[in-house]
Amino acid sequence: MSSQTRFISGRTGRGAAFSSDASGAAHDKFMRRSAMLLAPLGLVAGWYVARLAGMSFEAARAELAHPLPALALIAFAVVAMPHARNGAESIITDYVHDPELKARALAANKWASLAVALLWTVSIVLVAAPR
Amino acid sequence: MAEAETGAAASKRPLSPHLFVYKPMLTMAMSMAHRISGAALYLGAGLLALYFLGLALGPGAFSLFGWIGSGLVGRLFLFLFVWALFNHLLGGVRHALWDRGLYMDAQGREWLTQGTLAGGVALTLLVFALAHFAG
Numbered sequence: 271m272s273s274q275t276r277f278i279s280g281r282t283g284r285g286a287a288f289s290s291d292a293s294g295a296a297h298d299k300f301m302r303r304s305a306m307l308l309a310p311l312g313l314v315a316g317w318y319v320a321r322l323a324g325m326s327f328e329a330a331r332a333e334l335a336h337p338l339p340a341l342a343l344i345a346f347a348v349v350a351m352p353h354a355r356n357g358a359e360s361i362i363t364d365y366v367h368d369p370e371l372k373a374r375a376l377a378a379n380k381w382a383s384l385a386v387a388l389l390w391t392v393s394i395v396l397v398a399a400p401r
Numbered sequence: 402m403a404e405a406e407t408g409a410a411a412s413k414r415p416l417s418p419h420l421f422v423y424k425p426m427l428t429m430a431m432s433m434a435h436r437i438s439g440a441a442l443y444l445g446a447g448l449l450a451l452y453f454l455g456l457a458l459g460p461g462a463f464s465l466f467g468w469i470g471s472g473l474v475g476r477l478f479l480f481l482f483v484w485a486l487f488n489h490l491l492g493g494v495r496h497a498l499w500d501r502g503l504y505m506d507a508q509g510r511e512w513l514t515q516g517t518l519a520g521g522v523a524l525t526l527l528v529f530a531l532a533h534f535a536g
Binding site: 305306312320321324330389392394 | 450
């Protein structure tokens with residue numbers, strides 16, 4: 271990923287956005303790209319989540335039954351959970367130093383993010399899928 | 402891990418002060434807020450996933466998880482979730498601008514961090530006002 275900046279990187283020369291091109295590059299790229307997708311998705315998801323506040327069971331189901339909120343929320347979760355996983359990995363590697371505890375925390379993080387994404391998607395599909 | 406960090410004598414050695422000596426700056430606070438809101442969003446997404454599960458499984462299951470969306474606690478949770486979301490979103494925009502070397506001067510940094518904080522609050526209030534009164 272590159273864009274024109276005023277910085278001149280010692281390694282890559284003019285034109286590269288000022289982000290890592292060393293061992294953190296893949297993480298860096300993924301987080302920036304998923305963030306770009308999540309900017310509009312997050313706005314739309316935030317709107318629908320705000321609307322759910324205070325709704326009864328039937329009203330919430332009716333709200334989610336339409337394709338736009340359902341697909342927007344699913345798309346948000348599918349992109350946001352890998353983004354969250356990567357973010358949590360940064361937090362874990364920053365603060366957990368014991369090797370065994372770190373390995374367990376990273377594994378738990380991987381499965382938790384997957385579980386949340388699956389649960390979110392399957393639940394909304396169950397609510398919104400046409401019968 | 403080094404013996405110096407975990408050995409018996411380690412807890413008796415003094416540490417350099419850090420949080421107590423640094424003057425709290427908005428840029429520093431917003432960076433911490435970016436990380437904290439990200440972690441909060443992760444946990445909040447987990448709770449929301451349970452809420453959606455309750456919606457999908459029927460009124461019985463919904464009585465277990467429905468508190469997430471209704472009542473004072475539920476509404477507060479959703480408000481804080483949406484605030485964390487918009488704060489983290491605008492923080493991401495701030496990082497995208499900084500990645501490109503923009504607004505990195507002293508005044509630009511402050512303007513951008515103030516904008517992130519104010520924008521997050523304003524967007525949250527706007528969205529809830531519209532959702533509540535116009536929906």
